[in-house]
Amino acid sequence: MDKTVGDLATAVAGIRDGMTVMIGGFGGAGAPIELIHALIDRFRATGHPHDLTVINNNAGNGHVGLAALIEAGMVKKLICSFPRSADPVVFTELYQAGKIDLELVPQGTLAERIRAGGAGIPAFYTPTSYGTDLALGKPVAEFDGRPYVQERWLKADVALVKAETADPQGNLTYRAAARNFNPLMCMAAAETVVQARRIVPAGDIDPESVVTPGIFVQKVVEVPKPQQEEDLNRANAVYPGAVS
Amino acid sequence: MTAKLTNNQIAWRAAQDIADGAYVNLGIGFPEKVAQYQPPGREAIFHTENGILNFGEAPPQGEEDWDLINAGKRPVTLKPGASFFHHADSFAMVRGGHLDVAILGAYEVAENGDLANWSTGPKGVPAVGGAMDLVHGAKRVAVITDHVTKDGKPKLLKRCTLPLTGVGCVTRVYTSLAVIDIESGRFVLREKLPDLSLDELQAATGAELLVAGAVTDLIVPEL
Numbered sequence: 001m002d003k004t005v006g007d008l009a010t011a012v013a014g015i016r017d018g019m020t021v022m023i024g025g026f027g028g029a030g031a032p033i034e035l036i037h038a039l040i041d042r043f044r045a046t047g048h049p050h051d052l053t054v055i056n057n058n059a060g061n062g063h064v065g066l067a068a069l070i071e072a073g074m075v076k077k078l079i080c081s082f083p084r085s086a087d088p089v090v091f092t093e094l095y096q097a098g099k100i101d102l103e104l105v106p107q108g109t110l111a112e113r114i115r116a117g118g119a120g121i122p123a124f125y126t127p128t129s130y131g132t133d134l135a136l137g138k139p140v141a142e143f144d145g146r147p148y149v150q151e152r153w154l155k156a157d158v159a160l161v162k163a164e165t166a167d168p169q170g171n172l173t174y175r176a177a178a179r180n181f182n183p184l185m186c187m188a189a190a191e192t193v194v195q196a197r198r199i200v201p202a203g204d205i206d207p208e209s210v211v212t213p214g215i216f217v218q219k220v221v222e223v224p225k226p227q228q229e230e231d232l233n234r235a236n237a238v239y240p241g242a243v244s
Numbered sequence: 245m246t247a248k249l250t251n252n253q254i255a256w257r258a259a260q261d262i263a264d265g266a267y268v269n270l271g272i273g274f275p276e277k278v279a280q281y282q283p284p285g286r287e288a289i290f291h292t293e294n295g296i297l298n299f300g301e302a303p304p305q306g307e308e309d310w311d312l313i314n315a316g317k318r319p320v321t322l323k324p325g326a327s328f329f330h331h332a333d334s335f336a337m338v339r340g341g342h343l344d345v346a347i348l349g350a351y352e353v354a355e356n357g358d359l360a361n362w363s364t365g366p367k368g369v370p371a372v373g374g375a376m377d378l379v380h381g382a383k384r385v386a387v388i389t390d391h392v393t394k395d396g397k398p399k400l401l402k403r404c405t406l407p408l409t410g411v412g413c414v415t416r417v418y419t420s421l422a423v424i425d426i427e428s429g430r431f432v433l434r435e436k437l438p439d440l441s442l443d444e445l446q447a448a449t450g451a452e453l454l455v456a457g458a459v460t461d462l463i464v465p466e467l
Contacts, residue, residue, distance in 0.1 A: 026294040026331075027317040028310050057331075059369075082373040085317075092369050104370050107293060108335030108377030115332040127339060127380035131411035133363075134376065176311040176328060177295050183330045211330075230310040 002168040004199055004220050008038035011193050011221040012160070015039060019157040020053040022114065022185040023066060027058060027085070028229025030178035032162040032195045033065045035221075037239055039160075040072050044240065051076045055114070055154060057107065057181060059083030059091035062233035063241075070094065077101035079154070081110050087233065106134060109151050111184060117153035118187025118216070125150055159189030162226065163212070166196035167203075170217030171210045179211065186216040195223040247439065248420035252467040254388050256281040258347055258418045261386075262288050266344040267337075269293070269378055271361075272316040275347045275388055281467075289325075291343060293374040295334050298326040315374060338374070339381040346382035348375065350389045350417075352404040355451040356429045357414045359387065360406035372409075379410030391419035391448055398450030400424065400431060421445055423462060430454045435462040 005011050012035055015021060025031030043049065054075050059082075060067025067090045069075060078100060083091050094100040105113065106128045116124055125148035129135040139150040161182045164175040172194060174182060186192045199222045232239075249257070255277035262268055262278070264286040270276050279301075282288060289298045292314040299320040303309070308319035337343060352360040359379055362372045379385050389399055400417065417424045422445055423435040433453045436445050438461040446453050 027313060029294070029313055030311070082371045083369050084371045088369070095369055102370070104372055106372050106376040107331070107374040108338055111331035111335050128377045130380075131358075132376060132408045134372065174328075176309065177292075177313060178311040179328055179330050180294050181331050184332050228310045230308075 003170045003214070003217060004168050004222070006221075008034055008195070008221055008223070009042065011035060011195070011219050012039045012042065014191050014193070015049045015052070015158050017049045018051045019049060020055065020155070022055045022156040022159040022189055024159070024161045024180065024182035024185050025056065026177070026180040027061065028065070029176070030162050030174065030180050030182050031065050031229050032160045033227045033229060033232070034223045035160040035193060035195050036065050036069050040068055040074070040239065043072055043074050050074050053077040053079065055079045055156060055185075057081050057110065058085060059088060061085035061229060062087045063090065063238040064232045065229050065239070067091065068239040070100065075100060077103065079103040079105060079110070081105055081107035104134065110154075111181065113151055113154040114181065114184040114188045117155040118184060121153060123150050123152045154188060156185070156189040157191065159185040159192045161186055161192060161194045163194050163196040164198075165205055166194055166199050166217075166220045167201065167205055167214070168199065168220070169202050170194070170214030170220055171205050172196065172212035172217065173205060173209055174211055183212045186212045191218045192216055193219045193221070195221050195226065197224060197226060198222060247437070248391065249437070249462075249464055250467065252277060253464040254418050254420055256467055257423065257462065257464050258386060258388050259283070261416075262286065262345060265289065267291055267297070267342065269338065269343055269346045269382065271346075271348040271375070271378070272373070274349050276316065278347055278388070291334075291337060292320070293331070293334055293338070295329050295331060296320070296322070296326060297329075298323045335374070335377055338377050341381050341383065343382040345384045345386060346378045347386045347388060348378060350387045350399060351406050352399055352401055353387050353389070353414055353417055354401050354404045355426065355431045356403070357412040357426045358404045359409045359414050360404040361409045363407040365406065375409050379413040384415055385413050386416040386418065387414050388418045391421040398448060401450035421448065421462075424453070432456050433459050435460050437462050
């Protein structure tokens with residue numbers, strides 16, 4: 001079994017117009033910048049994919065990564081918990097112009113909806129958001145005397161994920177707090193595409209240390225020196241532009 | 245209005261109530277200051293929503309690791325015994341009743357324990373982050389805040405006017421003037437600045453302050 005693909009363009013080739021795409025990361029930590037940029041490259045060359053629904057915790061920062069994907073006009077809807085950042089101008093301007101839809105989801109509910117999608121649980125109840133505007137229209141039920149809000153699973157056509165180490169079977173480890181939403185998104189997408197800093201032979205990752213088992217992963221591409229959103233933003237990078 | 249506590253002093257007072265070994269989540273911004281003022285001999289374990297337990301202070305400039313950040317997306321360091329976990333586990337810690345204390349900022353707090361701290365209304369881009377999750381599940385949900393707004397209006401009210409973060413969730417409020425518990429839908433005064441009369445404090449508060457038992461002086465070092 002070999003899930004490795006040779007280049008980024010092949011890795012993201014399965015994303016088509018109108019698809020729902022989960023993108024890992026919390027801010028820049030765990031954000032698969034190179035996979036996102038490869039998708040932008042394809043859009044600039046072919047006009048596709050567009051009208052994407054993107055699921056991420058945030059709405060991008062500066063003019064690289066997710067912000068660049070939004071700036072390119074490829075995203076029609078964003079599902080996230082916190083669409084603010086140090087430099088949120090790209091999303092903010094489109095949102096205020098009514099050119100992008102936003103579904104705001106509390107962060108823990110976002111995580112659990114993605115987990116539920118991957119685990120085959122269509123809905124669940126949570127205390128989060130009870131009595132607030134974000135619970136409007138959602139069923140409420142009482143359990144052991146407390147009210148809870150029903151939330152539905154989230155699934156995606158494709159997940160773009162950043163890992164530290166992968167093997168050809170798709171087993172993954174992550175680095176520090178770059179883990180965040182990535183393992184959950186691997187579970188919740190029909191096709192999970194991973195950029196890993198290094199790909200090692202099967203057996204080199206201690207089974208005790210595997211965080212995402214390969215069953216949740218379909219494609220792996222090696223990106224030995226991944227760019228970090230914070231470094232790019234400190235250099236005022238714009239994609240496509242000065243960064244390669 | 246007489247003198248009031250600075251944000252650092254409010255954070256100091258809140259830190260005095262955190263037990264050794266407590267698992268604690270501090271909201272982004274002002275609440276992060278609480279970590280600086282742990283009493284000697286006590287060490288809380290801090291949780292951040294993005295998947296770290298037992299993180300420490302910011303690293304020296306130039307030594308930032310951007311995979312090692314807190315919920316405010318600021319770089320942190322690790323303490324011995326730190327651990328990483330994914331977002332679903334992180335919020336299981338939050339909602340599952342495993343955190344001892346969550347300390348949050350506030351736009352408004354009501355005497356029934358309602359909190360408004362995520363939205364000032366329909367203008368701008370709405371953002372909620374983990375606030376609505378954090379107010380459910382921690383054994384104690386405390387708020388640190390100036391007692392009044394920048395315009396001098398009460399932030400402690402009978403009912404919140406801004407969009408709610410959570411219903412009936414706050415149990416203690418540390419303000420620039422007082423320490424107030426919320427019990428059975430009432431503000432119960434515990435401590436106030438020594439030079440402040442009860443009438444003055446009541447005038448700055450948007451709901452009745454109940455005095456049940458001793459009110460002690462709120463004494464905080466210069467910081």
